[in-house]
Amino acid sequence: MDVRALVFDVFGTVVDWRSGVAAEVTRLLGPGVDAGAFADAWRGHYLPSMDRVRRGKRPWTGLDGLHRASLDELLDEFGVPATPEDVRVELVHAWHRLDPWPDSVEGLQRLRSRFVVATLSNGNVSLLVDMARHGGLPWDTVLSAELFGHYKPDAEVYDGAARLLDVVPGQVLMVAAHLDDLAAARGRGMRTAYVHRPDEKGPGTAIAESDPAADVSVGSLVELAERLAC
Amino acid sequence: MDVRALVFDVFGTVVDWRSGVAAEVTRLLGPGVDAGAFADAWRGHYLPSMDRVRRGKRPWTGLDGLHRASLDELLDEFGVPATPEDVRVELVHAWHRLDPWPDSVEGLQRLRSRFVVATLSNGNVSLLVDMARHGGLPWDTVLSAELFGHYKPDAEVYDGAARLLDVVPGQVLMVAAHLDDLAAARGRGMRTAYVHRPDEKGPGTAIAESDPAADVSVGSLVELAERLAC
Structure with missing residues (x-):
């Protein structure tokens, strides 16, 4: 492989969104709300809300804006419709403060x-x-998708990344814990690396151990560094 | 000042373009070419070539592309028209390998x-x-200007930076060694910091010691860090 640049999916691949969001839900909404279920439901709105943008049903809206719209619905559904504005703002910012998986920083540095x-x-x-x-x-x-006005898996995002980095797509390795992201990257000519993140979606959720179509499948970013001789 | 983010002009403000380009000219074209004059002439093409893009006379072209076009002219003017393709590519990349001023890294870290x-x-x-x-x-x-399809001092660049950083313009401090860049940033509502870089354009070139219209004028990025209590 003549790889020059690695580009990373972030939510689930580099950071643990579920634990981070759930902890902030407990802190800000109290123990009366099932924090894991709330985090799962919030993430459940992610694909449908982006798909409305991707299909032109909604004008371009950044992820903070999509998170806020789905949060407002969920606070009603979870029985806390009186949640004040400042708490809503802080909940949206929970997604800005997610912790990396334990291997992420060392792996990225290498x-x-x-x-x-x-x-x-x-x-x-x-x-x-x-x-x-x-x-x-x-x-x-x-x-970010924001730079291109398109959400993954739209082709514009992968093509735009290679263009800005001034390399051909085959010189970019897309790293993700999600099969659909990697399939779309391959469709635009990128190399791909799958990272197995068994805990991304909480206990008891089946996650593929590897991606047979990827150039490499690993269990951590440190293992990826080792495989790439870093 | 309620400043959240600092955005920096780079050529001349953070890195020493003239010494870096001149050294690469000497290395790649030999002692027969006046390296300082070549660097000055190359930089001299900078504003006119961007202005053609800004006025719509030329479709969007990244700075590497503008540098390459002006390089091809200058190699003829300086009497080295037979310079091979690989050397031309490496000369354009000299602008990717410029050294920081001695205070830049410490100042930015702080x-x-x-x-x-x-x-x-x-x-x-x-x-x-x-x-x-x-x-x-x-x-x-x-x-980068490339993200907005506009070159400074077009308003789209300053407005776009604040939008991507999700702050209002008054929460952004534009840092530059050039009065026109700071004036344009102020015109879009940003705060401004002038950095005095007396050596940017080589010996004997007059450079303003301060910018009376800026919020602060400093002699280095370390001094800026001190002034901002970092």
Whole structure:
């Protein structure tokens, strides 16, 4: 492989969204709300809300805006419709303060020694910047769906990342814990690495151990660094 | 000031373009070419070539592309028209490998402890990423004219930076060694900091010691960190 740059999905691949969101739900809404169920339901709105943007049913809206709209619905559904505005704002920002998986920072630091490392996430730019500062994620730069006005898995996101990094798609390795993201990246000519994150969706959820179509499947970003001789 | 983020002009403000380009000219074209004059002439093409893009006379072209077009003219003018393709490519990449001024890395590290720090440069994204890796510049992210399809001092660049960082313009401090860049940033509502870089344009060139219209004028990024209590 003639890889020059690694681009990373972030939610679930680099950071643990479920534990982080659930902890903030408990802190801000109290023990009366089932925090794990709330986090799962919030994440459950993710794909449908982006799909409305992708199909042109809704004008471009950054992920913070989508998170806020689905939060307002969920607070009603979970029986806490009187949640004040400042708490809603802080809940949306829970997604800016997610912790990395234990291997993420070391893995990224090692990978960065040989390759350009960047996000390629549906999170908006300010979210990704806040998250990197919170978790010490050593990105060379932040690439986001927001820069292209399209959400993954739209082709514009993968094509735009290669263009901005000034490499051909085959020189980019897309790293993700999600089969559909990797399939879309391959469809645009990128190389792919699957990361197995068995705990992403909480206990008892089946997650594929590997992606037979990917160039490499690993259990952590440290293992990816080892496989790429970093 | 309620400043949340600092955005930096790069060429001349954070890195020493003239010495870096001149050294590469000497290395790649030999002692027969006046390297300082060549660097000055190359930089002299910078504003006119961007202005053609800004006025719609030329479709969007990244800075690498503008540098290459002006390089081809200059190699003829300086009497080295037979310079081979691989040397031309490497000369364009000299702008990716410029060294920081001696205070830049320490200043940025200190400023980053309190503020988001990002480029806001006419350099293309891959140039700014390469330069940060070369010089150890600790950006939270790279913001570039390329993301907006407009060159500074077009309003779209300043407005776009605030939008991507999710702050109002008055929460952004634009840092630059150039009065026109700061004036344009103020015109879009940003706060401004002038950095005096007396050596940017080589010996004997008059450079303003301060900008009376700026919120602060300093002699280095370390001094800026001190002034902002970092």
